[in-house]
Amino acid sequence: MRLGLAANQLHHAHADAALFRWLRASEAGIRELGLGLHAVGRTYDAILRSGHLEGYAPLRRYPYGREGGLMKLVAEVVGLGDERTLDGAIYLIDPVDPSSIFPEAVALKRQCVIHGKPFISTVATARDWIELERIHAGLRPDPGANEFHALETQTVALIAHDAMKPQMLAYAAEHFDVLSRFAHRVGTGTTGQRLNELAWSRGWPKDQPWVERFQSGPMGGDAQIADLVLERRCQRAIFFEDPHVARQHEADIQLLERAVTTRTDEAVCMTSPKVAARWADAVRRRAQA
Incomplete structure (x- = not known):
């Protein structure tokens, strides 16, 4: 499995930046999985300077962003043959960095959503995803990830735009047992009523x-x-977006996304029904381990 990897400058600017907090928590799992990380220039350089993933062959360097590195990740999420196809992307976003709304940054997320691949934009989501894949690989649960599986203490947001409402209802029906474990569920108007x-x-x-x-x-x-996310009263968002339709309330959608990335260590966000279903299956398997 191979993921694109990029982090805005804030997230690798010092020893306790978000990129390094994720690597400290997840490096063992990355190595266990043999996860390929295709990192854009500055992100790659920062990892090398930090000493994380030392000698790790599946870490590959891509050009700097200004030289098209992020654009290449977008193309490889879409797919350019067996050797140039990514299974998703980790993009640790600083919500006030203008580069996070550059066309290639927006396209990276959009193509992940369209192709049903994980788009991971927070430290919490990245940690949660590594544990998800560890469980599916048959590895023992990591006690360091227990906080993400304490669903009985958490709130989940269930949100779907018009074209995705049937998929949200189907998802909730199939995974009703997992979603019912949460202490609290919230949703927007019509989706909430149907749920x-x-x-x-x-x-x-x-x-x-x-x-x-x-x-x-x-x-x-x-x-x-x-x-709710900003007040740390919502820990997980399952947010099925329709990437094909322009929405008049786009600014509100972006506001929620910015809130999630602001709470990068606490907020998990999943935007693909396929990824959300894989997560729910991992929750069940982990509980039985």
Whole structure:
């Protein structure tokens, strides 16, 4: 498995920056998995200077961003043959760095979503994903990842745009047991109502909402949930976006994404139904290990 890797400058500027916090927590798992990391220039250089992943052959250097490194990752997420196809991307985003909204940065996420591949933009998501893949590889659970699996203490946001609502309902139906473990579930207007109707049909008490409903997306629901993330009251977002349709409330969507990257060590975000399903399966397997 191979992932593109990039980090905005803030995230590798000092010894305790986000990139290095992730590597300290996950280097053993990266090595166990033999994970290929195709790192854009400055990110690669920072890893070498730090001493992390020393002698690790699957770490490869790509050009600097200004020389097209991030653009090459986008093309390889789409796929350029067996030797030049990435399985997803880790892009640790500084939400106030202008480069995070450059076309190649936006395209990297969009192509990951379109092709059902993981787009990982926070330290928490990167740590969670390494554990997910370790579990699927048959490895013993890492106690350092227990905090991400304490679902009974967490809140999850379940959000889907119009074209993705059927997929969210199908996902919730298939993984109702895992999602019901969360202490609290929140969602935006219509999606939340449909999820409640699904839960009631599955025997959830009809006088209790399974999902706490906020406003619809166009009326500010994304912004309301962003505030929960910023206040550390929402730890995970399962956010099925429609990458093909322009949305009038795009700024609200970006606000939620910026909130997630602001809380990079605490907030996990999954934007692909395929990745979310793989995570739910790993949750079950880990509980049985």
